[in-house]
Amino acid sequence: MMTKQRAASGRDRQDRRDTREDVLIVDGVSARLGGREVLHDVRFTIRPGEFVGLIGSNGAGKTTLLRVILGLVPPAAGKVRVHGNGIGYVPQKIELDPDMPLRARDLVGLGLDGNRLGFPLPSRSRRKLVDEMLRAVDAEHIGNARVGRLSGGEQQRILIAHALISRPGLLLLDEPLANLDIASEQEVVALLARIAREQRIAVLISAHEMNPLLPVMDRIVYLAAGRAASGPTDEVVRGEVLSELYARHVDVIHVHGRVLVVAGRGDGLDIPLDPAAPAAS
Amino acid sequence: MNHVLTAIVEPGFFGSEPVHVALLIGGVVAVVSGIIGTFTVMRGQSYAGHALADISVTGGSGSFLIGISPLWGFAGTSVAAAGVMDLIGVRRPRGRDLATGIVRGAGLGLGALFLYWDTTHTSTTGATVTILFGSMFTIDSSIIPVVVAFSLAAVGIVAALYRPLLLSSASSDLAVVRGIRVRTTGALCLVAIALAVSLSALTIGAILSTALLVGPAATALRLTARPALVMIWSALIGLAATWLGILLAFDSYYWPPERQGWPVSFFVVALVLAFYLLAQALPAGRGGKPGRG
Numbered sequence: 040m041m042t043k044q045r046a047a048s049g050r051d052r053q054d055r056r057d058t059r060e061d062v063l064i065v066d067g068v069s070a071r072l073g074g075r076e077v078l079h080d081v082r083f084t085i086r087p088g089e090f091v092g093l094i095g096s097n098g099a100g101k102t103t104l105l106r107v108i109l110g111l112v113p114p115a116a117g118k119v120r121v122h123g124n125g126i127g128y129v130p131q132k133i134e135l136d137p138d139m140p141l142r143a144r145d146l147v148g149l150g151l152d153g154n155r156l157g158f159p160l161p162s163r164s165r166r167k168l169v170d171e172m173l174r175a176v177d178a179e180h181i182g183n184a185r186v187g188r189l190s191g192g193e194q195q196r197i198l199i200a201h202a203l204i205s206r207p208g209l210l211l212l213d214e215p216l217a218n219l220d221i222a223s224e225q226e227v228v229a230l231l232a233r234i235a236r237e238q239r240i241a242v243l244i245s246a247h248e249m250n251p252l253l254p255v256m257d258r259i260v261y262l263a264a265g266r267a268a269s270g271p272t273d274e275v276v277r278g279e280v281l282s283e284l285y286a287r288h289v290d291v292i293h294v295h296g297r298v299l300v301v302a303g304r305g306d307g308l309d310i311p312l313d314p315a316a317p318a319a320s
Numbered sequence: 321m322n323h324v325l326t327a328i329v330e331p332g333f334f335g336s337e338p339v340h341v342a343l344l345i346g347g348v349v350a351v352v353s354g355i356i357g358t359f360t361v362m363r364g365q366s367y368a369g370h371a372l373a374d375i376s377v378t379g380g381s382g383s384f385l386i387g388i389s390p391l392w393g394f395a396g397t398s399v400a401a402a403g404v405m406d407l408i409g410v411r412r413p414r415g416r417d418l419a420t421g422i423v424r425g426a427g428l429g430l431g432a433l434f435l436y437w438d439t440t441h442t443s444t445t446g447a448t449v450t451i452l453f454g455s456m457f458t459i460d461s462s463i464i465p466v467v468v469a470f471s472l473a474a475v476g477i478v479a480a481l482y483r484p485l486l487l488s489s490a491s492s493d494l495a496v497v498r499g500i501r502v503r504t505t506g507a508l509c510l511v512a513i514a515l516a517v518s519l520s521a522l523t524i525g526a527i528l529s530t531a532l533l534v535g536p537a538a539t540a541l542r543l544t545a546r547p548a549l550v551m552i553w554s555a556l557i558g559l560a561a562t563w564l565g566i567l568l569a570f571d572s573y574y575w576p577p578e579r580q581g582w583p584v585s586f587f588v589v590a591l592v593l594a595f596y597l598l599a600q601a602l603p604a605g606r607g608g609k610p611g612r613g
Binding site for chain 1: 358361362364479480482483484486487489490491492493494495496497498499500540541542544545546547548549550
């Protein structure tokens with residue numbers, strides 16, 4: 040009985056909007072991994088130029104949701120629709136050693152035609168496009184440096200340029216802030232917000248901590264134990280909504296413009312849920 | 321002038337038939353190894369390369385027993401081993417090393433048996449040295465068409481898959497999202513590596529063949545940060561080491577004590593090492609600091 044109520048009211052949080060010009064529609068997606076349901080009836084939409092945070096602790100299902108959207112994991116139920124010029128994807132890290140001969144500009148160029156066979160013919164227009172992308176992510180000065188020798192923040196910028204060069208309508212980033220220091224974190228967030236605004240590219244960024252994204256986030260998709268609540272940030276990040284989602288009492292505390300999500304009733308069993316605490320099961 | 325020349329190049333060098341064959345086959349093999357080696361190093365598959373070279377011993381030693389060119393044996397077993405490594409390699413990163421190690425051990429065991437039979441049953445006493453350490457000057461020129469065919473196949477694979485291989489070496493996730501079949505590209509690259517080590521097993525021996533695969537590429541990536549230029553440098557360094565090695569080996573026949581001669585493979589590997597050490601002495605390598613190039 041409890042469960043049913045929660046499901047019903049939870050769905051009301053998944054706000055219904057006109058979906059005609061959406062770049063991404065996630066419609067009632069459930070997913071199973073190894074027999075376990077990791078996503079349950081997740082639904083939300085993203086419009087052109089929107090900056091959306093996909094927030095949840097480790098194990099909440101963020102990575103699976105991104106993989107479903109990318110088409111790498113088939114959903115057990117529901118469907119994903121992508122409109123426009125496809126998805127640009129930014130993985131968490133690069134696997135190259137520092138000495139490996141691949142320059143930042145090579146990696147950006149591979150965003151254009153990395154899946155093609157044969158050698159890339161040197162062309163002026165291709166080079167111009169690569170230069171343009173490097174400039175767009177403030178990385179002109181590191182264009183000739185080896186990718187493996189760049190810092191985490193620089194690599195993120197190059198990966199963003201790699202994803203943007205094919206002019207996608209949606210940019211998907213998997214925990215881009217996970218390994219960054221605070222300064223690079225702010226740089227990357229500001230850059231992404233600028234790209235979303237200026238180029239009208241929608242951004243969906245996963246993170247286990249919402250605070251770095253609060254100033255720029257238009258909307259939020261909050262995941263807990265495979266269930267999602269979505270909508271404008273201040274409508275979703277509230278005690279009642281998150282309590283429903285976590286199936287236990289949750290307080291949302293605002294401190295100096297930052298948000299703290301805490302579970303329990305102050306009876307000595309308080310558990311901070313954000314960041315990185317295991318979600319209620 | 322002529323005097324200086326004969327001091328470097330002993331008389332008879334350019335007139336000798338075995339030298340011609342050695343220069344031709346050795347040169348082709350060095351270029352192929354340099355190109356394939358670039359991808360071996362980029363993809364962190366040097367260990368797989370070593371294993372494939374070791375396993376080629378099995379086929380090389382077996383081929384002596386049935387009287388065919390060792391090249392067929394080298395290539396047969398190492399390409400087959402590449403397939404087996406891919407099959408049992410699963411997708412776990414560590415699975416790859418385990419699979420490689422297991423296949424390698426089994427292959428070397430068989431190689432030991434065949435080499436034993438080579439020397440006891442068929443009394444081809446030179447077999448062990450030829451298989452393990454090569455014999456550039458005794459290669460039968462009739463194998464040239466096969467060498468060329470294997471070379472074209474190996475270079476063809478990496479030339480066709482140049483961009484997918486580069487992208488998946490930076491991030492397999494990115495490659496998968498781009499629709500690249502990472503598993504297939506990886507398997508094909510392993511086949512190219514198997515062909516390259518078989519070819520250099522023919523010239524400088526199965527044990528030393530990865531020196532020609534990995535050494536020039538490791539040297540070249542110090543010289544430039546551009547992947548295409550690394551391939552070219554790597555091929556040129558391998559070629560220089562091989563041709564100089566052949567020259568020195570020919571000359572060494574006249575070194576004291578006379579009529580002994582030193583093996584070509586020794587010179588080739590020593591030169592590869594020398595080039596590598598020279599490159600290490602270069603400042604930092606290009607593309608090191610942001611803003612430089």
